[in-house]
Amino acid sequence: MIIAAMCSGTLLLEETDIIKGRKVTGYHGYEERLLSGQFIHEVVVHDENLITSVGPATPYPIAFKIAEVLGKDPSILKEKILYNFAGGK
Numbered sequence: 031m032i033i034a035a036m037c038s039g040t041l042l043l044e045e046t047d048i049i050k051g052r053k054v055t056g057y058h059g060y061e062e063r064l065l066s067g068q069f070i071h072e073v074v075v076h077d078e079n080l081i082t083s084v085g086p087a088t089p090y091p092i093a094f095k096i097a098e099v100l101g102k103d104p105s106i107l108k109e110k111i112l113y114n115f116a117g118g119k
Contacts, residue, residue: 032099036083036092040064043082053077057085 035043040056041063043049049067053075061069074083074091081099083092090113094104108114 032079032081032096034081034083034092034096036088037085040082043067043080049080049082052080054080054082055084056082 033043033048035056037057040049040054040060043054044064044066047066049064052067053070054064054067054077055070055072055075056064061071072084073088074081074095076095076099079099081092081095083095090111094108094113097104
């Protein structure tokens with residue numbers, strides 16, 4: 031099972047101990063609120079079955095990471111929407 035959360039959704043993962051001891055990211059300033067995990071300052075963080083992203087502007091990066099974890103290559107879609115051309119990470 032994959033667990034994914036972005037922005038303030040990561041707070042629920044903190045409340046339920048899902049991120050305990052795991053690499054995680056969340057909204058800016060949440061390093062002070064996601065204390066049981068290891069906060070990483072990146073757009074998307076993947077740790078085993080857990081995928082987290084920074085904020086509401088990150089639906090594409092988290093969706094692409096979920097696709098990769100499920101064994102799909104999102105590179106064709108990234109090319110079609112000019113994701114890499116626009117500086118997507």
